[in-house]
Amino acid sequence: MAEITKRSDDYSRWYQDVIAAAELAENSPVRGCMVIRPNGYAIWENIQRTLDDKFKELGHVNAYFPLLIPKSFLAKEAEHVEGFAKECAIVTHHRLKQVTVDGKTTVVPDPDSKLEEEYIIRPTSETVIWDAYRKWIQSYRDLPLLINQWANVMRWEMRTRMFLRTTEFLWQEGHTAHATAEEGRAETLQMLxxxxxxxEEILAIPVLPGPKTENERFAGAVETFSIEAMMQDNKALQAATSHDLGQNFAKAFDVKYQDAEGKVEHVWATSWGMSTRIMGALIMAHSDDNGLVLPPRIAPTKAVIVPIWKNDEEMAQMCEAARDLAAKLSPVVGTVHVDDRDKMRPGWKYGEWERKGVPVRLELGPRDLAGQQVMMAARHDRKKQPVGFAVLADAVQAELERIQTDLYDAAITRRRENTHVVDSWDAFTDLYTKGDGGFALAHWCGGGDCEEAIQQKTKVTIRNMPFERDETPGECVHCGKPSIGRVVFAQAY
RNA sequence: CGGGGCGUGGCGCAGUCCGGUAGCGCACCUGCUUUGGGAGCAGGGGGUCGCCGGUUCGAAUCCGGCCGCCCCGACCA
Structure with a gap:
């Protein structure tokens, strides 16, 4: 295993090194696409399970819509096409043909199989879904319609980064239909x-919820809301979005319902999503120079037991004792792994489980067994202490909770230290050129042109307008006009 | 798509300037000794040197083209 680059040396190499060291994912033969390895996919499965339970608790059901979307569908909502046209992969043929060129056999699209109407690979599914909703919705009794889909989508990005921006990514997209604008808005906010x-509770990543500016709105939405997180390099990352779509898609796809009084109206819509990008946030939020650090609530393996021995007899004893402990622990704390591999010394194993981010390590050697105890070590702060067998389950549970809290506290402290109230253009530009960046709470006039000008000059964008913000008017940090209050600026992923 | 860097066993690299048929560390396999923070010794397996073409008696090395990856910009979740 190659050394992990230090964060202070090269943040972006560090990020890639952590992914490689923890065996989360690797590049694939397809440009911009990644192979998510078992260690990475296990995290995604936990994310899916937790979110899926939450969605269902809130009344949603899952369905599946096709990967391919007729080209004409995308064109039905004007803003929507404009937003996605530049990044669509297009399916044009349905058959390959073997040909021999210079003695070598290869395959080419069969010209005779050209599709009359081409398909695009979904960049998002609003259009196919709303085409179906037209058929499913007739009456107010069919509302609300609360459907979620777990799927892969493709957006042909110019520059990709593992998890953070890949050509193909996995996500969930919720698509709901409601009888009133108020219900739609309530759903949008509920999902946010x-x-x-x-x-915050599961991934231990503090976020700022709030509406996006008009410029940053989802193509086709009336209003977009996001949660914004700060990474360890002080850049912002949009961790999820929730859109109030108004009647835009209902009108484009002619989805109407009849209310109790017999009046026919277009329905009101929302969509909301979280993607594998969140794994990039998870990796960057907590990991350190020794590798991945995972909050216990999302970690696939909560604890690993490393037995220590000097000879075969001890090996048998320690492994048996370790398996006993694991069997007692698992029902209380979740998955516990016993690393009984021969041929590897304990020190090597410690290093490996640290790279992989397992929150708690339990060391069990002959001296421990004699004293009916283990050494318990936490991944994030390396604190180590002896714990008696009798109280082990409670102690590990408490340790996992301590880790979860510590990680959240560290993240929120880091965010506080790197969030600055900025009141002049000089201070603003200094922060992002000479300073460490971070979040700037600054006055903004509300003008889209002004927002774009700021981005042009500094590469800093308005992340969102947090619900909890200072709305006292002031002067726009850039143009000096009266402001709508302070919004959050940052360089973003 | 522009600017910079890099493609050589699984990983990290040397060799390229100055052409002579591929080497080091780690990992891997076998055996013995080991095992409380990344073990030691001995033996062993594995590479069309990113791809295509050219020059040459001979190319990892020189020339031309292409592809991919990483970093920095323009687009975005």
Whole structure:
């Protein structure tokens, strides 16, 4: 295993090194696409399970819509096409043909199999889904319609980064239909809150929920909300979005319902999503120079037991004792792994499980067994202490909770230290050129042109306008016009 | 798509300037000794040198083209 680059030396290499060292994912033969390895996919499965339970608790059901979307569908909502046209993969043929060129056999699209109407690989599924909703919705009795889909999508990005921006990515997309604008808005906010809960309580990543500016809105939405997180390099990352789609898609796909009084109206829609990008946030939020650090609530393996021995007899004893402990622990704390591999010394194993981010390590040697105890070590702060067998389950449970809390506290402290109230353009530019960046709470006039000008000059964008923000008017940090209050600026992933 | 860097066993690299048929560390396999923070010794397996073409008696090395990866910009979740 190659050394992990230090964060202070090269943050972006560090990020890639952590992914490689923890065996989360690797590049694939397809440009911009990644192979998610078992260690990475196990985390995604936990993310899926937790979110899926939450969605269902809130009344949603799952369905599956096709990967391929007729080209004409995308064109039905004007803003939507404009937003996605530049990054669509297109399926044009349905058959290959073997040909021999210079004695070598290869395959080419069979010209005779050209599709009359080409398909695009979904960049998001609003269009196919709303085409179906037209058929499913007739009456107010069919509402609300609360459907979620777990799927892969493709957006042909110019520059990709593992998890953070890949050509193909996995996500969930919720698509709901409602009888009134108020219900739609309530759903949009409810799901944003679900994402906030998930990011903060499960992933230990503090986030700022709030509406995006008009420029940053989802193509086709009336209003877009996001949760924004700060990474260890002080850049912002949009961790999830929730869109109030108004009647835009209902009108584009002619989805109407009849209310109790017999009046026919277009329905009101929302969509909301969280993707494998969140894994990039998870990796960057907590990991250190020794590798991955995972919050216990999302970690696939909560604890690993490393037995220590000097000879075959001891090996048998320690392994048996370790398996006994694991069997007692698992029902209380979750998956516990016993690393009984021969041929590897304990020190090597410690290093490996640290790289992979397992929150708690339990060391069990002859001296421990004699004293009916283990040495318990935490991944994130390396604190080590002896714990008696009798109280082990409670102690590990408490340790996992301590780790979860520590990680959240560290992240929120880091965010506080790197969030600055900025009141002049000089201070603003200094922060992002000479300083360490981070979040700037600054006045903004509300003008899209002004927002773009700021981005042009500094590469800093308005992440969102947090619900909890200072709305006292002031002067726009850039143009000096009267402001709508302070919004959050940052360089973003 | 522009600017910079890099493609050589699984990983990290040397060799390229100055052409002579591929080497080091780690990992892997076998055996013995080991095992409380990345063990030691001995033996062993594995590479069309990113791809295509050219020059040459001979190319990892020189020339031309292409592809991919990483970093920095323009687009985005």
């Amino acid at each position: 809150e679900a994402y906030r809960w998930f990011a």
